[in-house]
Amino acid sequence: MKVLIIGADGQLGSDLLKIFKSSQNEVAGLSRGDVDISRSADAESAIKKIKPQIVINCAAIVDTERNELFPEEAFLVNSLGAFYVAKAAQTIGATVVYISTDYVFDGLKKYFTEKDTPNPLNVYGSSKLAGEYLTKIANPKNYIIRTSALFGKGKGPKGNFVSRLLDKARSGMEIKMVNDQFTSPTYTVDLAKTIQKIIRKKLPYGVYHITNQGSASWYGFGKEIIKLMKINSKIVGIKTDMSSSGIKRPMYSVLINHNLNQKKISLPSWQNSLARYLKEEDLI
Ligand SMILES: NC(=O)c1ccc[n+]([C@@H]2O[C@H](COP(=O)([O-])OP(=O)(O)OC[C@H]3O[C@@H](n4cnc5c(N)ncnc54)[C@H](OP(=O)(O)O)[C@@H]3O)[C@@H](O)[C@H]2O)c1
Numbered sequence: 549m550k551v552l553i554i555g556a557d558g559q560l561g562s563d564l565l566k567i568f569k570s571s572q573n574e575v576a577g578l579s580r581g582d583v584d585i586s587r588s589a590d591a592e593s594a595i596k597k598i599k600p601q602i603v604i605n606c607a608a609i610v611d612t613e614r615n616e617l618f619p620e621e622a623f624l625v626n627s628l629g630a631f632y633v634a635k636a637a638q639t640i641g642a643t644v645v646y647i648s649t650d651y652v653f654d655g656l657k658k659y660f661t662e663k664d665t666p667n668p669l670n671v672y673g674s675s676k677l678a679g680e681y682l683t684k685i686a687n688p689k690n691y692i693i694r695t696s697a698l699f700g701k702g703k704g705p706k707g708n709f710v711s712r713l714l715d716k717a718r719s720g721m722e723i724k725m726v727n728d729q730f731t732s733p734t735y736t737v738d739l740a741k742t743i744q745k746i747i748r749k750k751l752p753y754g755v756y757h758i759t760n761q762g763s764a765s766w767y768g769f770g771k772e773i774i775k776l777m778k779i780n781s782k783i784v785g786i787k788t789d790m791s792s793s794g795i796k797r798p799m800y801s802v803l804i805n806h807n808l809n810q811k812k813i814s815l816p817s818w819q820n821s822l823a824r825y826l827k828e829e830d831l832i
Contacts (some may be wrong), residue, residue, distance in 0.1 A: 549573055549574070549601050549602065549747075550573070550574040550575075550576070550598070550599065550600040550601050550602070551568050551573050551574070551575045551576070551600055551601070551602045551603075551604065551747075552575075552576045552577075552578065552595065552598050552600035552602070552603045552604070552642075553565050553568070553575065553576070553577045553578070553604045553606060554578050554583060554585060554594075554603065554604065554605050554606060554607045554633060555578075555579070555580075555605065555606035555607030555608065556577025556578055556579050556606070557577070557579040557580075557702065558606055558607070558608075558702060558704065559698055559699075559700045559701075559702045559703050559704065559708060559736050560606045560647060560698060560700065560702070560736045560739060560740065561577065561579075561604075561606040561607075561702065562700075562701070562702030563700055563701065563702060563736040563737050563739075563740040564604060564606065564740040564743065564744075565577045566740075567737070567740045567741055567744055568744060571744070576598050576600065578594055580607070582594065583607075585605070585607050585625060585629035585630075585632055585633050586624040586625050586628060586629045586632075587632075588632045588635075590632075591629070591632040591633050591635075591636050592632065592635075592636040592639070594636075595633070595636040595637060595640065595642070596636065596639070596640060599640055600637075600640075600642055601641075601642055601643065602642060602643050602644075602645065602747055603633060603634075603636075603637040603642050603643070603644050603645065604644075604645040604647075604743065605629075605630060605633045605634070605644060605645065605646050605647065605683075606647050607625065607629065607633075608625060608626050608629075608647070608676070608679075609621060609622055609625045609626060609672075609675075610672075611672075612651070612670060612672045612795055612797070613793070613795065615670070615671045615672040615675060616670060616671045616672070616795050619671045619675075622671050622672060622675040623675045623678065625675075626672070626675035626676050626678070626679045627675050627676075627678035627679045627682055628682070629679075630646055630678075630679035630680075630682050630683050631679075631682035631683070631685070631686050633646075633683075634646065634682065634683040634684075634685075634686035634687040634690065635686040635687065637687055637689075638686055638687035638688075638689070641689075642689070643687075643689040643690070643691070643747075643753075644683060644686075644687045644689065644690050644691075645690070645691045645693060645743065645747070646679060646680060646683040646690065646691070646692050646693070647693050647695065648676045648677070648679065648680050648692055648693065648694045648695075649672070649673065649676045649694060649695065649696065650694060650695070650696035650697075650731060650732070650759075650798070650801035650802075650803050651668060651669075651670065651672055651673035651676065651797070651798060651801060652666035652667075652668050652673050652676055652677040652680070652694065653666055653667065653668070653673075653798055653801055654667040654668070654669055654798055655669070655729075655797070655798025655799040655800045655801050656798075656799075656800075657800065658730075658800050658802065659763075659800065659802040659803070659804050660757075660801070660802070660803055660804065661757065661803075661804045661806040662694075662754075662755045662756065662757055662806055662807050663806070666680075669796040669797065669798060670795050670796050670797065673798075680692050680755075688753070689753060690753055690754075691743075691746060691747075691751075691753060691754070691756060692754070692755045692756070693739075693743060693746075693755075693756050693757075693758055694755065694756070694757050694758070694803055695734050695739055695757070695758050695759055695803070696731045696732050696733075696734055696759050696801060696802075696803055697709065697731045697732065697733045697734060697759075697769070698734055698735075698736050698739070699733060699734070699735060699736065699822070699825055700735060700736025700737065700825070701736075701737075701825075701828070701829060702736065709733075709766075709769070710773055710822070710825070710826075713725075713770050713773055713774075714773065714777065714779075714831070716781075717773075717774055717777070717779045717781035717783075718779065718781075720781070722782050722783075722784060723770060723781065723782065723783045723784065724783075724784050724786045724791070725765075725766045725767040725769075725770045725783060725784070725785060725786065726765065726766050726767060726785070726786055726787065726788050726791050727765045727766070727767035727768070727785030727786065727787070728765060728787050728788050728799060729765060729766055729788060729797060729798070729799055729800075729801075730763050730764065730765050730799070730800045730801070730802055731763065731764070731766070731769075731801050731802060732759035732760060732761075732762065732763050732764075732802050732803055732818060733759075733760060733764060733769050733818040733821075733822065734758070734759045734760045734815075734818065734821070735760060735818075735821035735822070735824065735825050737821075737824075737825075737828075738760055738815050738816060738821055739758050739759075742758045742808070742813065742815060743758070745813060746808075746813075749811070751807075751811060754807070755807070756805070756807050756808060757803040757804060757805045757806065757807065757808070758803075758805060758808065758815070759802075759803045759805060759815070759818075760815050760816060760817060760818035760820075760821045761814065761815055761816065761817045761818065762817045762818050762819065763802040763818075764818065765785070767783065767784075767785040767786075769818075770783050771783055772819060772822060773822065773826075776822065776823055776826055776832055777826065777831060777832060778832075
């Protein structure tokens with residue numbers, strides 16, 4: 549089975565590349581320098597040249613603030629780009645995997661399963677929901693994977709939540725984190741392994757929530773990092789309306805992996821995975 553990973557030098561893409569390589573799949577990875585998915589011809593020629601059976605689309609503009617500031621770019625990459633990738637995969641008979649987000653939900657209940665109706669609150673969530681729809685329209689052989697609050701080794705130059713928090717903690721800054729927005733922190737290695745499982749087991753096409761088990765507020769997530777790292781740092785919980793960002797975000801975007809649970813596939817708790825990540829990064 550030949551697998552193509554687009555967005556291969558991102559946080560999730562780099563772990564997917566390692567995991568598929570380690571299990572003797574024929575794998576190709578393309579980064580932004582190789583293909584710009586917002587250009588239809590680019591996406592088509594890259595996919596047609598490699599001729600994979602599976603295309604995993606991890607390429608996205610993920611930064612919520614940037615998406616809010618530049619909605620045109622958000623929809624160009626996260627939505628139209630998704631369409632171009634899915635369509636090009638369809639023309640060669642390949643399955644497409646689109647990575648989506650908990651931010652497609654409005655957070656007005658405590659948790660969300662695949663059966664709940666999305667209702668995004670911001671540009672990022674809207675552009676990803678449009679990406680889900682366009683992926684489905686372009687290619688019936690699709691998996692839509694929704695996940696949340698990723699941390700992993702392939703973090704970009706701005707780092708991920710864990711590395712940014714550690715930088716602040718080490719500098720002695722007082723850290724303020726919202727304690728009323730809840731999510732499920734998820735380790736990219738666990739996510740990548742589960743995506744591989746879904747493909748290998750040929751589970752039915754459709755939407756799958758994949759997160760580590762359990763949930764936390766961003767404050768709770770931060771406190772666990774400081775505790776595991778044994779750093780003497782002050783972390784203060786604040787309410788959303790006291791935080792500086794004016795962007796609407798879901799208060800509860802905890803995803804329940806209902807469709808995976810039905811197949812008896814489960815992931816470790818986020819605390820277990822966080823400890824593993826810190827160990828693998830040689831931080832504890
Ligand atoms: N990070 C999270 O907490 C989170 C949570 C829920 C869902 N997700 C979803 O999970 C997926 C992977 O996220 P991640 O954290 O691994 O993101 P990431 O580290 O930012 O990786 C995304 C990659 O996409 C590339 N890219 C951006 N625009 C592109 C374009 N026009 N053509 C080709 N490549 C492009 C980026 O390249 P540059 O760096 O050069 O721009 C980057 O390497 C995304 O679909 C995201 O929406 C992420």
